[in-house]
Amino acid sequence: MGDPVLHGLSRSVYTRIARLALEEKGVRYTLEEVEIFGPDGVPKEHLARQPFGRIPALTHDGFTLYETGAITRYVDEAFTGPRLQPREPPARARMNQVIGIVDSYCYRPMIWGVFYARIVAPAERIQPEEGHLAQSLAKCRSCCRALEEILGSQRYFAGGELTLADLHVAPILLYFSITREGVETLSAHPRLRAWLDDMAARPSVQLTKGKYELAQ
Ligand SMILES: N[C@@H](CCC(=O)N[C@@H](CS)C(=O)NCC(=O)O)C(=O)O
The missing domain is CATH 1.20.1050.10 (Glutathione S-transferase Yfyf (Class Pi); Chain A, domain 2)
Incomplete structure (x- = not known):
């Protein structure tokens, strides 16, 4: 399995939420900066990953996912490391x-x-x-x-x-x-x-x- 790529911005709070989950799990990942607030708007290739033009999105071995709540749960469940969701x-x-x-x-x-x-x-x-x-x-x-x-x-x-x-x-x-x-x-x-x-x-x-x- 390859390392996941997080598409977002280091100054974005939602990108950071996803990064925190990756960091806390000890997952190796790449952050690919996607400037969505520039004069040209959301880059076309990002809209293909996130049709609402928001960040972040995650790609992992051909699987693409957006919505931070879904990303953090996926990270918790797809990788080893400390559990970030209670069982009870x-x-x-x-x-x-x-x-x-x-x-x-x-x-x-x-x-x-x-x-x-x-x-x-x-x-x-x-x-x-x-x-x-x-x-x-x-x-x-x-x-x-x-x-x-x-x-x-x-x-x-x-x-x-x-x-x-x-x-x-x-x-x-x-x-x-x-x-x-x-x-x-x-x-x-x-x-x-x-x-x-x-x-x-x-x-x-x-x-x-x-x-x-x-x-x-
Ligand atoms: N529901 C989205 C919200 C993500 C979101 O709003 N991200 C902000 C950056 S922190 C964004 O893309 N803002 C662009 C905008 O509001 O147009 C998620 O959970 O991923």
Whole structure:
């Protein structure tokens, strides 16, 4: 079997989620950078892999897969290494619930609402829209409240062991945490903050830092 190729961008949070799964499993892989945000739009060859023009996509021995949740589960099941999905139904359901929360409620406001306005827009000399930021921030606060409640006093989201849930939350919360609104919001959620600090210290997370975090 050959090594998988992940098609994405090192600065993309969803690409990083897939990379974290590969790194935590100890899988050798190649990251092929695909610039989807350039003036020419999504490259044709990427649309053939991901018809919605999003990143990442994974190719492995002629098998092509997109949707990060499917990629991380595939990586966990197709390769040896530490299990990243619990066996017991309640813990497994909790993991899936957290992944659903991240996709449905956290990604847009945290990344496109706050992180984009505070970190990407100034770097690219774009004027952010403050109204959008304020609306997004209210949603970010709800996300942090919900995530902290689920975390409770556990070390990880689905219990005592690291699972895909932690890998899905970390990249998005790390980007949010480098904005001043993120710092403030997280200071009101000390257990979530402690979880994030613990995740930030993992070798997989350190190794996959993108340019915006490295610039801090
Ligand atoms: N549902 C997709 C979402 C992936 C996604 O939104 N990726 C971002 C980059 S982090 C993207 O491609 N954004 C491009 C856009 O929103 O047009 C998945 O789970 O893979």
